[in-house]
Amino acid sequence: MRVSRLMLVTLRDVPADAEIASHQLLLRGGFIRRVGSGIYAYLPLMWRVLQRINAIVREEMNAVGALETLLPQLQPAELWQRSGRWQGYTAGEGIMFHLDDRQGRQLGLGPTHEEVITALAGELLRSYRQLPVTLYQIQSKFRDEIRPRFGLMRGREFIMKDAYSFHADASDLQACYGAMDGAYRRIFDRCGLQTVAVEADSGAIGGAASQEFMVTAEAGEDLILMNESGSYAANLEKAVSIAPDAIPLPEGDSRSINTPGQHTIEALCSAQQLEPSQVVKVLALIARMDSGSERPVLACLRGDQELNEVKLINALTAALGEGVLDLGAVTAEQLERQGLQPWPFGALGPDLEDSRLVGARTWAPTFLRFADPTALALDRFVCGANTPDQHRWGWRWRDCQVPPQAVDLRNARAGDRCQSDPEQTLVARRGIEVGHIFQLGQKYSLAMDASFTNADGGQEALWMGCYGIGVSRLAQAAVEQHHDDAGICWPLAIAPFQVIVVVANLQDATQRSLGEDLYARLMDQGVDALLDDRQERAGVKFKDADLIGIPWRIVVGRAAADGQVELVERATRQADVLPGDAALERVLAAIAAA
RNA sequence: CGGGAUGUAGCGCAGCUUGGUAGCGCACUUCGUUCGGGACGAAGGGGCCGCAGGUUCGAAUCCUGUCAUCCCGACCA
Structure with missing residues (x-):
């Protein structure tokens, strides 16, 4: 190719709306152009890069026996209603673009393809003799992101490779998951990317095990924690650790203490000469569930620890058997709207009475009570007295009339000891998620009624896995990892x-x-x-x-x-x-x- | 959606405070000189000043509304 014929338009100045190096360089180098928020045109140079990545992805997917297909992006609402995801994906914070056709039928623009593929699999896969099968496709996905960002990093239309596997049993699914793990490592390696495989929360997509592949880069949106040897790495959402030891409360009789205006752990500790780890803080939250019910939640944490909302959401899902739509702190305005008296925020104790909820307009009448094990491990501690400006010094869990359920609720932190190898401490890294693999199990096949005849002649829901790679994101992540002050340094394998x-x-x-x-x-x-x-x-x-x-x-x-x-x-x-x-x-x- | 910021030529910006009909650098066109790290000179072309109302003799500038984009939080490949 001759450069004179390449429509090469490079920019000297950095475009004002690009924040991170990779986004700036792709714009300056004439690789991409913004068409709308989160919507980009891939210019000829970029398309060559994407095609090269696609070629590597295809080779590796084909090598593990996956079959390439192409599924529709325009998807009938009916499919999503069958899986139960139409509401969650279109209403409120939902990320699915949706529309009505001339007949008034509802359609969605595919943000992912579990519904379509599971419906097809249910029709086509009738016998265990046909299994396992893995299908994959490379195409544009549409997601009405709450906040598109950083060029191709978080677009509303982006290119994704997604694969779905179908199995007769869980162990075959696990074998395939393992094979995909290997294929993914080879793909990223061949693309010249340094990635870390991290344990991940399976989140909204659901299922058992899940692992993310992160390109380590300062501009990454995710925080990951790993030990020095690399034997443990996890997304912050999922990461566990051994918290630092608490500092024991000095000897002395339990008593009430006046704590005027001391509403935060910091204020309380500095005024009362306490260490944060001697305090149990109680967070009052309200969870809106899939069914529409609103559940008040009390979460107890050691004062020096932070709440991990994903862990709390998972605990709620496990406790109530349904998903959480929304979770947020209880505010004074909400109490007023519920017709409730004000609560003594800043002085809440683990035994805040359910009677506080009597008469609430839409909230459930009892608290769901959870406590992090580090809080439960405290012998004697300081906590709110459920009275404004009053705390209790030297309180014990046995004083608590309504014991909370023990659940890991805290964020692991850099500097904590590693749970699987206490000799090592955790360090924090930023990462760009370029791939994610899941063992879905039977979640979708049960919902969509996709079953096969097993070896015993019985009907059984298909066992599924799903495996994604953000191809366009990967391309930009490669730039983020391979550039200098003069421009991009494409790895040879994916260079245009x-x-x-x-x-x-x-x-x-x-x-x-x-x-x-x-x-x-x-x-x-x-x-x-x-x-x-x-x-x-x-x-x-x-x-x-x-x-x-x-x-x-x-x-x-x-x-x-x-x-x-x-x-x-x-x-x-x-x-x-x-x-x-x-x-x-x-x-x-x-x-x-x- | 909440918080912050910005919309003036393809890109980067000035002008706005104190209203008088738009300017700079780069890019683009032509000519000449130059020719290994974003050359120089000369002459050009290109702007509904985001949009809509309002105030005014007169609005890029003041007021109101609206739209768009970017950044910080919840979402995810």
Whole structure:
């Protein structure tokens, strides 16, 4: 390809609406253009990158026996109603774009494809003899994100590879999950990405085990915790740890203490000369469940620890057998709306009485009470007295009339000891989630009534797994991980072109013909090569070549008179002057070795 | 949705306080000189000042509304 024909439009200035390096560089290099919030056009250079990633994904998916398909993006609401997700995905905070057709039928634009694929599998897979089957597709997904961000990192339309596997039993599902884990590691490795596989919350998608693949980068939206050896890594949502030891409360009789205006742990501790770990804090929350019921929740934590909302949501789901739509702190305004008297926020105790809820308009009349084990492990502690500006010093759990249920509710933190290997401490890293694999089990097949005849002749719901890769996000994550102050340094495997031949001075016939010759020979060898044949000064071409990140550059300049060229490796900036033939050989060898 | 910010040429910005009909750099076109790290000179082209109302003799500028985009939180590949 000749650069003069490439519609290459690079920008010198950084676009004002791009925050992170990868987003800026993709815009400046002429890879993408914003069309709307979270909506991007992939320009020819970008499309080449995406196609290369897709090719690697296809090879690895095919290698584990997955079959490529293409499912509709326009999906009837009826399918989503069958799985029970239509409401949650379209109402309120729901992320599914949806519309009515001319007949008034409701349709959704696919944010994911469990419904479609499970319905199909239910029709097509009739016998255990057909199993296992894995299907995958690469296509655009649509999600009405609450906040699109950072270019391709969180778009409302983005390219995803999604795969779904169907099995006759749980152990076969586990085997497939393991194979996908391997395939994913190979995919990211081949794309030149450094990733960490982390334990993840299975969240709204549901199911048993789940693992995320994170590209480690400062710009990442996720926080992950891992130990130094890498034997443990988890998303903050899921991470567990051994909390630091609490500092015991000094000897003394239990008593009430006046704590005027001391509504926060910090204020309380500094005024009363306490350590946060000597205090039990009680958070009052209200959970709105899938069924519409509103459940008041009391969550007790040691004063130095933070609530992990995902863990609490999971505890609620387990306790009530339904999903949580929304979870938030109880506010004074909400109490007023419920027709309740004010609560002594800042001085709540674990034994806050259910009578506080009597007469509530829409809330359930009793608290769901949970406490983190680190709080329950305290022998004597300080907590609110359920009276404004009053706390209790030296209180014990046995004093609590309504004991809470023990559930892990706290965020693990950097510096905590690792639970699986207490010798090691956890460190925090930021990550970009580029892949996620789930063992769904029978959640969707039961809901969608997708069953097969098992070896015993009985009907059984299909066992399912699902496996996603954010292809367009992965491409940008690669830039985030591979760039310098001059521009992008694409890993060879996913670079839009592998080599660029820069003719320094097009007026010079010798340079021009040597450049053309090298370019033609590269093309003959099947190398994706660019020839910068623009009537520009050499400096402009060098800047652009650096910016768009072509891994190898062959500069045909003054030394062309002696048949010499300069070979530059983009990532390392290492440059060598050598004869054209030798440069060609080196590049071909490097490409072959990769 | 809550909080913050910004909308002026393809990109980056100034002008707004104190109203008088729009400017700078880059990019683009033409000519000349230059030609290995975003050249120089000369001459050009390009703007419903986000949109709609209002105030005023007169609005990019003041007022009201509205829309869009970006950043911080809940969502996720």
